[in-house]
Amino acid sequence: MTISIFINSSNLITSACNRIQLKYININTMKITVVGAGAVGATCADNIARKELAEELVLLDIKEGFAEGKAMDMMQTMALLGFDTQIKGVTNDYSQTAGSQVAVITSGLPRKPGMTREELIGINAGIVKSVAENILKYSPEAIIVVISNPMDTMTYLALKSLGLPKNQIIGMGGILDSARFKYYLSKALNCNANDLQGFVIGGHGDTTMIPLTRFATYQSLPVTELLDEVTLSKVAADTMVGGATLTGLLGTSAWYAPGAAGAALVEAIVRDEKKIFTCCVALDGEYGQSDICLGVPVIVGKNGWEKIVDFPLNEAEQAAFNKSAEAVRNMNNVLTEMKLI
Numbered sequence: 565m566t567i568s569i570f571i572n573s574s575n576l577i578t579s580a581c582n583r584i585q586l587k588y589i590n591i592n593t594m595k596i597t598v599v600g601a602g603a604v605g606a607t608c609a610d611n612i613a614r615k616e617l618a619e620e621l622v623l624l625d626i627k628e629g630f631a632e633g634k635a636m637d638m639m640q641t642m643a644l645l646g647f648d649t650q651i652k653g654v655t656n657d658y659s660q661t662a663g664s665q666v667a668v669i670t671s672g673l674p675r676k677p678g679m680t681r682e683e684l685i686g687i688n689a690g691i692v693k694s695v696a697e698n699i700l701k702y703s704p705e706a707i708i709v710v711i712s713n714p715m716d717t718m719t720y721l722a723l724k725s726l727g728l729p730k731n732q733i734i735g736m737g738g739i740l741d742s743a744r745f746k747y748y749l750s751k752a753l754n755c756n757a758n759d760l761q762g763f764v765i766g767g768h769g770d771t772t773m774i775p776l777t778r779f780a781t782y783q784s785l786p787v788t789e790l791l792d793e794v795t796l797s798k799v800a801a802d803t804m805v806g807g808a809t810l811t812g813l814l815g816t817s818a819w820y821a822p823g824a825a826g827a828a829l830v831e832a833i834v835r836d837e838k839k840i841f842t843c844c845v846a847l848d849g850e851y852g853q854s855d856i857c858l859g860v861p862v863i864v865g866k867n868g869w870e871k872i873v874d875f876p877l878n879e880a881e882q883a884a885f886n887k888s889a890e891a892v893r894n895m896n897n898v899l900t901e902m903k904l905i
C-alpha cells in the first residue's frame with residue numbers, strides 16, 4: 565500500500581512567520597526607562613538593548629549630557645552587536661519617558677568602602693521618591709523595578725508613597741544575591757553555575773541575607789549531599805559579604821552583575837517568562853511577616869511579581885528570616901523619622 569501525504573509548505577511557512585512576527589511585535593512595542601546612567605544603570609540598559617527587550621529604551625540622568633553620551637556610545641555598538649533597540653539619552657526630562665511599561669530606578673549614591681546601607685538612606689530616599697513620582701506622572705501603569713540602595717528600604721518607600729498595586733513594585737536585590745550564591749557554589753563544586761539552582765532570601769544586606777543551602781541543587785542533586793557542612797558554611801558566608809568584597813576590591817559598588825540582574829528581571833516581565841526569582845516584595849503574612857518588603861521567591865511575569873512561592877523553612881531558617889526582617893524594619897523606621905512616608 566502506498567500512502568501519499570501532501571503538505572502545503574507555503575501555508576506552514578506563512579503560519580510560522582506570522583507567529584514569529586507576532587512575538588516580535590509584542591516585545592518590540594515595549595518602551596523601557598532606566599533612571600540613572602551610572603555604572604549599574606548603563607550596564608542594565610546595555611543588557612536590555614542587547615536582549616532586544618524593547619523598541620525604545622530611555623536612559624535618564626540628572627547630570628547634563630551624561631545619559632546622552634552613554635546612549636550614543638551604546639548605539640554605536642548596534643552595527644557590531646546586531647541589536648535593534650533604539651536608545652535615547654535624556655537629561656532630567658521625564659516627559660521623554662512617557663508610555664514606559666517598565667521603569668528601572670538605579671539612581672542614588674553608590675555605597676563607598678566602610679559605608680553601611682543605613683547611611684545611604686538619608687541621601688537616596690529623597691532621590692528615589694522623586695524619581696518614582698516623576699516616572700508615574702508620565703507612565704502611570706509602569707512596573708517599577710528598584711535597584712537603588714538600601715534596596716529593601718527603597719522598595720518599601722516606593723510601596724508606601726506611590727499608591728501602586730503591590731505587584732507593580734519589585735526590588736531586584738535577591739536576584740543578584742542568588743547569582744552570587746551560585747557563583748560561590750560553582751567554585752566549591754568546580755561546576756558551571758548555569759547547572760545550579762539556589763536562592764537567597766531576606767534582606768539585601770551583608771548581615772540580613774540568608775543563602776538557602778538546604779534547598780540548593782546541582783542538576784537536581786541536593787548540594788548538601790555533595791559538599792560538607794564546613795564548605796557550605798563558607799559558601800554562605802562568602803555570599804553574604806559578596807557585595808562588600810567587591811566594594812573593597814573596586815573602591816565602589818559592583819556593576820556588571822547588578823546590571824545584568826536588573827535586565828534579567830526586566831526580561832522576565834517583558835517576555836512574561838513566569839520565572840522564579842528572589843525579589844524584594846511586599847509581604848502580607850507570608851513567611852510570617854507583614855508591612856515590610858523583603859526578598860522571597862516569587863513568580864515574575866507581565867504583571868510584575870505574580871505569586872509568592874512559599875518555601876517550607878525550618879526553625880533555624882525562619883529565625884534567621886525574622887532577624888533579617890527586624891533589621892530591615894529598623895532601617896525603614898528612618899523613613900518615618902524623616903517624614904518620607
